[in-house]
Amino acid sequence: MTIYPNITETKNLIKEIVSIPSPSGNTSKVISFIEEKLNELNVKSYRNRKGGLIATIPGKNNEEHRMLTAHVDTLGAMVKEVKSNGRLRLDLIGGFTYNSVEGEYCEIETASGNIFTGTILLHQTSVHVYKNAGDVKRNQENMEVRIDAKVENADDVRALGIEVGDFVSFDPRVEITNNGFIKSRHLDDKASVAMLLQLIKRIKAENIVLPYTTHFLISNNEEIGYGGNSNITPETVEYLAVDMGAMGDGQSTDEYTVSICVKDASGPYHYGLRKNLAKLAMDNNIGYKLDIYPYYGSDASAAIRAGHDIVHGLIGPGIDSSHAFERTHEDSLINTEELLYHYVQSALVKRG
Structure with missing residues (x-):
């Protein structure tokens, strides 16, 4: 008999997904991977015009729907300039700082599909040459990619097929520790994508008939602000984004519980849904924390901004060092999976 949550399976699935490069704007490979996983579960899906993936599980009530989302696009970069x-030179995709990727291995994918490796470095890296290397600003002007190829000038680079607009992805450096941690780039939000796949697998394995028709959107443009703002059926009443809980000074989120967001930069999330989620956690002995993310937006807030008349919420595992080299613990994954499991079987928020 299969036991859920199977945390080893979840962590291994996260490892697979974070290892597929997918900066916003170049996500077809990872979407194909998720598509195949859904096919294995005999769950039909389709791609929207933006390249996101939508799967639907029919429920008892087909007049009122739910939608759950997680995004598979990640931070990354594009070639801004082929230097002499x-x-x-890079231009960043998503909100992060250059110092968070200094020294990181990367891949450059050309328009023809060829892959070249490289390293992101400060131009003035060598302390034997540049006296003030430690004081130089880490910005677009000073950071560059050293390509692992024999190139001495721009013509050499272009002869490889590398050009302005080529996508650059970062090595996730994923590692699963023996004491339950998983550390990697892009846990935001590929950890949540893995958990939605595990949730769908559990629904199918246990032959659960959901109370409401439920859609699962794997969005692919969240890091640039508009991932989950479309393809929401008119019948959709509740929309739950599953995304990381951000940790830091003044935050209550940790790496061991599920974070329930009450407010982010877009404003408060739906009060009734937030209270329902907290009650489900309490009733089922699920460790949780309420939190506010001051510099944060989600697929759910994008949907609200797009004008959809929905109840919106946000939950997710606690992630340390967001938009850098991230880490979480299996306890947080377990608590998030359990809250998702009970949520999709619960009643909708009452109107009023």
Whole structure:
């Protein structure tokens, strides 16, 4: 008999997904991977015009729907300039700082599909040459990609097929520790994508008939602000984004519980849904924390901004060092999976 949550299976699935490069704007490979996983579960899905993936599980009530989302796009970069020294200047995709990727291995994918490896470095890296290397600003002007190829000038680089607009993805450096931690780039939000797949697998394995028709949207443009703002059926009443809980000074979120967001930069999330989620956690002995993320937006807030008349909420595992080299613990994954499991079987928020 299969036991859920199967945390080893979840962590291994996260490892697979974070290892597929998918910066916003170049997500077809990872969407194909998720599509195949859904096919294995005999769950039909389709791609929207933006390239996201939508799967639907019919429920008893087909007049009122739910939608759950997680995004598979990640932070990344594009080639901004092929420099005269044979290196590449970058333009960032998503909200993060250059210092968070300094020294990171990366891949450059050309328009023809060829892959070249490289390293993101400060131009003035060598302390034997640049006296003030430690004081130089980490910004677009000073950061560059050193390509793992024999190139000495821009013509050499272009001869490889590398050009402005090529996508650059970061090595996730994923590692699962023996004491329950998983650390990697792009746990935001591929950890949540894995958990939605595990939830769908559990629904199918246990032959659960959901109370409401439920849609699962794997969005692919969240990091640039508009991932989950479309393809929401008119019948959809509740919309739950599953995304990371951000940790730091003044935050209550940790790496061991599920975080329930009460407010982010877009404003408060739906009060009734938030209270329902907290009650489900309490009733089922699920560890949770309520929190506010001051510099944060989600697929759910994008949907609200797009004008959809929905009840919106946000939950997710606690992630340390968001938009850098991230980490969470299996306890947080377990608590998030359990809250999702009970949520999709619960009643909708009452109107009024």
